Amino acid sequence: MLTNILIFIAILTNIVTLALVYFLFKKSTESSNTIKTNAAFLENTEKQIESLQNRFKESLENIISKDSLMIENTSSNIIKYYQDTVNSLTANYNFNSQKLTENLNLELKKRVDQLITIVAEQSEESKKVFSSEIQKDLVLIKKDLVNYSQGKFAQVDAKAYQIISETAKNTVGKVINMVDHQELVMQALDEAKKDKFFG
Amino acid sequence: MKKEFTLFTTAVYDTKGLYRLIDQITSINKNLYHNLPGTIVSKTKGLLPPSLETIFSYIEDQGLEPEGDGAQKQFLEQIVTELKAVPLVKITLAFEPDDSFTSKLNETISVQAEQKVILDISVNHHIVAGAVVEYLGKYKDYSLEPKVDQYLKETVKKEIAEEQVKSKQELHSYES
Numbered sequence: 001m002l003t004n005i006l007i008f009i010a011i012l013t014n015i016v017t018l019a020l021v022y023f024l025f026k027k028s029t030e031s032s033n034t035i036k037t038n039a040a041f042l043e044n045t046e047k048q049i050e051s052l053q054n055r056f057k058e059s060l061e062n063i064i065s066k067d068s069l070m071i072e073n074t075s076s077n078i079i080k081y082y083q084d085t086v087n088s089l090t091a092n093y094n095f096n097s098q099k100l101t102e103n104l105n106l107e108l109k110k111r112v113d114q115l116i117t118i119v120a121e122q123s124e125e126s127k128k129v130f131s132s133e134i135q136k137d138l139v140l141i142k143k144d145l146v147n148y149s150q151g152k153f154a155q156v157d158a159k160a161y162q163i164i165s166e167t168a169k170n171t172v173g174k175v176i177n178m179v180d181h182q183e184l185v186m187q188a189l190d191e192a193k194k195d196k197f198f199g
Numbered sequence: 200m201k202k203e204f205t206l207f208t209t210a211v212y213d214t215k216g217l218y219r220l221i222d223q224i225t226s227i228n229k230n231l232y233h234n235l236p237g238t239i240v241s242k243t244k245g246l247l248p249p250s251l252e253t254i255f256s257y258i259e260d261q262g263l264e265p266e267g268d269g270a271q272k273q274f275l276e277q278i279v280t281e282l283k284a285v286p287l288v289k290i291t292l293a294f295e296p297d298d299s300f301t302s303k304l305n306e307t308i309s310v311q312a313e314q315k316v317i318l319d320i321s322v323n324h325h326i327v328a329g330a331v332v333e334y335l336g337k338y339k340d341y342s343l344e345p346k347v348d349q350y351l352k353e354t355v356k357k358e359i360a361e362e363q364v365k366s367k368q369e370l371h372s373y374e375s
Contacts, residue, residue: 188341
């Protein structure tokens with residue numbers, strides 16, 4: 001019994017498998033037809049695309065040419081406008097600069113004249129002050145000079161006196177003879193006696 | 200002062216003589232270590248100068264000299280002590296005095312001082328003449344130097360001032 005069941009199951013399984021295979025085979029033949037259809041469609045599409053591209057290209061070139069003319073015109077106009085503007089600005093600038101320079105020169109001249117006058121006045125004033133200061137300094141310097149020369153004279157006098165004094169003493173001492181020297185010493189001792197120097 | 204010491208101090212007038220005498224007595228002292236009998240003169244025969252020999256002989260004759268080395272040494276030391284104790288008078292002269300004038304000076308001053316003095320003599324030509332004396336802390340100038348200075352101040356400075364005025368006048372006249 002069991003063997004029969006098993007055989008029955010096996011046969012059933014085979015049948016199912018065959019059915020499946022047949023089903024799949026059917027399917028595949030359908031897809032290959034689809035593929036062929038699609039390929040033809042694709043080819044057609046490509047041609048259309050190419051045609052579209054060409055047309056687009058033509059339009060674009062057309063547009064570009066028109067645009068380039070327009071751009072050229074516009075650029076020329078812009079350049080011309082720019083040049084005119086620059087020329088006008090330059091002319092204005094030059095004119096204004098000249099005007100400004102003239103005004104500045106006038107103003108400068110006026111100020112310089114004023115400055116000259118002020119400087120002249122102040123230098124006169126300074127001259128007066130300076131002269132009086134110099135006078136004062138001169139007086140002081142003269143005084144210092146007099147004091148200095150007096151001081152120097154005094155020094156010279158002292159030195160001269162010292163030299164003369166030493167020379168005189170040396171000379172007078174040598175001129176006195178021994179006897180007179182001894183006599184003068186005894187006279188000195190007599191004076192000391194009167195003064196009670198030793199007693 | 201005892202008589203025997205006075206004999207020695209009397210023989211000296213100035214510091215030169217004093218130091219010479221002290222040297223001589225000190226050298227005699229060195230010869231009294233031999234413990235020999237006799238007087239100082241006999242022990243130091245030939246070593247004493249004549250002036251000292253005379254003095255020592257006189258002292259011996261008067262019996263004033265002690266006997267024995269020890270006592271004699273002490274005696275000599277006492278003489279030196281007495282000599283150093285004599286007061287000094289510093290005197291400055293304008294010339295170098297000879298011995299006779301030195302002794303005359305000493306006598307004169309010793310009489311005035313009423314005691315024996317010894318002169319410490321120095322020479323300075325700047326004092327011109329006379330003497331400058333110093334005694335027991337006192338000092339006095341009895342030389343001609345102050346008088347010469349006075350004369351020079353009055354006369355020479357006046358002449359220098361006149362010269363100055365003259366030279367200034369010359370300078371002014373030159374500047375003008």
